[in-house]
Amino acid sequence: MESVALDKEMKDEIISDIEWFFKKRTIDLYKKRGIAHRRGYLFYGAPRYWRNEPLPCLQELFRTLPERCLVLLDDLDTAGIIRDGSTVNDDNVEKGQGRVTMATLLGVLDGIGSHEYLLVATTNVKPDLDPALTRHGRIDKQYEFQNPDRSTLEDYFNHGLATEFAKQVPERTVTPAAIQEYFLKCNDPAPALAEVSQLCK
Structure with missing residues (x-):
């Protein structure tokens, strides 16, 4: 899950809910109440x-x-x-x-x-x-998956220049697919940061 760039609060909530679902006491509660464990x-x-x-x-x-x-x-x-x-x-x-x-x-x-x-x-x-x-x-x-905020943009970049990269991309304006395509074209962090204005067009 560390490799998944996603809103941290939402990711933590999803993980917590799944962990709760698979706890033995939760499974027992479902069985006790005659509810299918789904x-x-x-x-x-x-x-x-x-x-x-x-x-x-x-x-x-x-x-x-x-x-x-x-x-x-x-x-x-x-x-x-x-x-x-x-x-x-x-x-x-x-x-x-x-x-x-x-x-x-x-x-x-x-x-x-x-x-x-x-x-x-x-x-x-x-x-x-x-x-x-x-x-x-x-x-x-x-769960609504919105375009990435600043913290998630940093996770996408995953480099020492991540904070600077995230500052130059307006929050919630660029889709994850656009970011992925941009990184495929710029396979080096320095050019990716230097040409980040191309991503925001």
Whole structure:
């Protein structure tokens, strides 16, 4: 986690929550109350790229999960989920030709049997998500991933010149993807600092 450049307070909170979830007393509490040992997170933020890929055959995917795992549903808002109808042609979905109904998605999220898992769903457009997906029990915590602040910019640079670099980039104005692309072009710290105005254009 030390290599992840992220808002420190949010990163600490996520780590703390995951550690709490896997403590024995938490697991025992879930069992005592008859609640499936699952935890869901929604990571959301400004668009960085666009994809429109149907989800694979969800029933089969979730049936083959290991007993303890992390499930990532990336770009949930562009996954081809439809509200109408309660059935879906799984053959077409497996071939990437179909759509997944909301009933199908909710069914697999709620009916994974004895599996214990952490679910991480991501979206660029949080308002487009159906409220049924984000209710407690499916999504327990929501975190907004904003453009980096000064402290996070320093973590990205990870060099003796990091403080000076962070001072020259206005906070919350540059996406992580833009920073990554800039560093790929400037593979030496000194030129990266000298030409930082290019990043801010």
